[in-house]
Amino acid sequence: MKNIPYAAQSIEDDDVAAVAQALKAPYLTQGPLVGRFEQAVAAYCDAKYAVALNSGTSALHAACFAAGINNGAEAITSPITFVATANAVLYCGGRPVFADVQAGTINIDPAQIAARIKKKTRAILPVHFAGQPCEMEKISRLAKKHRLTVIEDACHALGAEYNGKKVGSCRYSDMTVVSFHAVKHITTGEGGMVLTNRLDLYKKMLMFRTHGITRETSAEGAWYYEMRFLGYNYRITDFQCALGNSQLKKLDRFVARRREIAARYHAAFGKMAGVTTLDEKPGCRSAWHIYPIMVKADRRKVFDKLRRSGIGVNVHYLPVYLQPYYQEMGYKKGQCPQAERYYEKAITLPLYPKMTDRDIEAVIKAVGDAL
Ligand SMILES: *Cc1c(COP(=O)(O)O)cnc(C)c1O
Numbered sequence: 001m002k003n004i005p006y007a008a009q010s011i012e013d014d015d016v017a018a019v020a021q022a023l024k025a026p027y028l029t030q031g032p033l034v035g036r037f038e039q040a041v042a043a044y045c046d047a048k049y050a051v052a053l054n055s056g057t058s059a060l061h062a063a064c065f066a067a068g069i070n071n072g073a074e075a076i077t078s079p080i081t082f083v084a085t086a087n088a089v090l091y092c093g094g095r096p097v098f099a100d101v102q103a104g105t106i107n108i109d110p111a112q113i114a115a116r117i118k119k120k121t122r123a124i125l126p127v128h129f130a131g132q133p134c135e136m137e138k139i140s141r142l143a144k145k146h147r148l149t150v151i152e153d154a155c156h157a158l159g160a161e162y163n164g165k166k167v168g169s170c171r172y173s174d175m176t177v178v179s180f181h182a183v184k185h186i187t188t189g190e191g192g193m194v195l196t197n198r199l200d201l202y203k204k205m206l207m208f209r210t211h212g213i214t215r216e217t218s219a220e221g222a223w224y225y226e227m228r229f230l231g232y233n234y235r236i237t238d239f240q241c242a243l244g245n246s247q248l249k250k251l252d253r254f255v256a257r258r259r260e261i262a263a264r265y266h267a268a269f270g271k272m273a274g275v276t277t278l279d280e281k282p283g284c285r286s287a288w289h290i291y292p293i294m295v296k297a298d299r300r301k302v303f304d305k306l307r308r309s310g311i312g313v314n315v316h317y318l319p320v321y322l323q324p325y326y327q328e329m330g331y332k333k334g335q336c337p338q339a340e341r342y343y344e345k346a347i348t349l350p351l352y353p354k355m356t357d358r359d360i361e362a363v364i365k366a367v368g369d370a371l
Contacts, residue, residue, distance in 0.1 A: 004359050005312040007183035007290070008352045010254065015246045022242030031238035037245050038193065044248065045168025047176070047195035049202035052241060053209055056155045056179025058234035059192030060088035063175045064123070066194075066204040067149040069094040073122035077153075078108040079319035079339040081127040085153045086320045094122065098321050100336035104279040105129065106292070109338075110138035117142070123149040128157035128167060130278055130316075131258075131287035136162055136172035143173075155179035156289035158186065159255035163283050168195045175201060180240075183352075185254055185287060186247035188240040209234045257353040258288040261360055265291055265349065268364040274371040276345075290316055294345040297371050303347055305370035311363055314348040 022033060038050040053059045069075055071093040077085050079098040086096035099112035106129045113124060124143055126134040136152070143150045150173035154160070158178045160167040168176045175198075178184075180191035196202055207214050212231030218224050269275040276294040280286055295302045306313045319339045321331035334340070349363055 002359075002362070003310045003312060004350045004355070004363060005352075006314045006348055006350045008354060009182045009187050010250070010352070010354045011187075011243075012250075015243055018242045018246035019239050022239040025238070027238045029237050030235060033238045033241040033245060034236060037241035037248070040245060040248050041168070041178075041193055042195060044251070045166045045176070045195055047168055047170050048197040049199070050193050050195050051202065051205040051209060052191065052193045052236045052244075053234045054192070054236045055190045055234075056177060056181060056184075056192035057084040057088065058209075058232065059177045059179070059194045060084055060125075060151070060153065061091050061232075062205040062208045062234065063151045063177050063194050063201075064088045064092045064094065064125075065208050066175065066201040067123045067151060069122050072120060074118065074120045075123040075125055076108075076113050076116050076121060077125040078127045078129065079321055079336045080106050080129055080317055080342065081153060081320060082155070082317060083320055083323060084155075085125055085127055086326075089123075089125070095120075096320070097121070098319070098331070098336055098339075100338045101129070101342065103338055103342075105132055105281060106278060106339075106342055107132060107134040108139075110135050110142060112336075113139065114142055117146050117148070121146065121148060123151055125151045125153055126173075127153040127155075128160060130292055131156045131160050131289040132278065132280060133157060133160055133162035133167055133284050133286075140172035149174045152176040155181075155184065155192075157287050158184065159251050160287035161285035167287070170195055170197050174198060180244060180247075183289075185258075185289065186244065186251050188236065188244040188247070191236050191240055191244060207231055254353040255287050257355075258351060259286070261351055261355055262286070262288040262291055264360050265293075265351075265364065269293060269367070272368060272371065275367065288351060290314075291349045291351040292316060292346050293349060293367070294342065295347060295371065296345075299345055299347060302367075302370045306347070306366055309366045309370070311366045312350055315343070315346055316348050317343070319343055
């Protein structure tokens with residue numbers, strides 16, 4: 001029996017060669033490849049500025065810091081996300097507030113966001129679940145009305161499009177965060193980036209990445225640098241960015257293959273009464289980071305059967321506020337009923353560019369047998 005994982009990176013010979021070359025260069029950490037990678041991703045997404053960091057999580061932290069989230073501030077996000085989205089708000093001393101998702105897309109519902117905006121609200125963090133962009137026009141209108149900062153968590157959505165523009169262009173937001181973790185669309189091992197069109201935010205995040213230090217002033221002499229606020233060492237290395245630059249050239253090919261696999265799943269599961277899939281909305285071109293289905297039958301039984309037949313299924317995600325740490329903080333069960341209903345029925349199927357057509361058929365057959 002062949003095991004099919006739920007995700008896998010695609011590292012090819014030219015990726016290996018690019019990293020090997022970078023390892024022999026004089027710079028190991030902060031070299032020219034970091035800036036080159038930032039410029040290349042910014043150009044791909046059509047954003048003005050980009051800051052590369054050592055993970056998507058530190059990129060979220062940098063964005064929340066730049067947005068001015070601090071003690072007492074609230075930020076509204078989706079409960080159906082990786083914990084890092086909400087944790088980044090906590091890192092800054094803020095309080096994540098969860099707005100429920102829409103049934104068809106499992107993306108945050110703008111009406112639910114509107115209902116949770118208060119005086120203390122500072123930011124909105126929509127998460128483009130599974131790779132499909134949220135309703136950014138509506139979210140951006142809400143943000144303008146209430147003077148809120150919008151940070152897109154696009155860790156599932158590099159290569160996706162909304163209204164004909166690449167996610168990351170920040171047309172409807174202040175900042176967009178992507179991840180280059182191994183399971184994501186392209187990888188640097190660990191890594192992340194924030195895209196923005198705002199120079200003020202860009203400058204803040206550059207300093208945040210390296211201890212809050214700037215070398216802008218040389219009042220004392222050429223050796224001189226100043227620490228202006230408490231930052232971190234969130235720097236990514238040059239050889240990781242060598243991998244990133246090499247991978248970026250393949251992003252469109254990877255996304256095309258992901259979309260092809262999703263289309264085959266859609267066609268097959270559309271005919272199975274016991275399975276519901278995510279809708280792709282008009283104006284949205286999903287990058288299909290993951291392929292979640294909802295099953296009518298007992299989820300646990302279907303999941304265990306699939307695992308036993310070698311299909312590396314997973315579940316994305318337990319609503320963040322149901323995590324023990326969040327429960328201890330006092331977040332109540334029942335606050336986002338749609339998210340909880342989704343979680344009870346969700347199974348994520350394998351989806352990655354180097355899946356073969358036979359792998360796809362094997363997954364479809366296994367799902368049919370497991371229902
Ligand atoms: C992967 C991911 C992150 C965090 O990225 P890392 O690079 O693993 O730190 C944040 N949010 C979402 C939705 C993710 O999928």
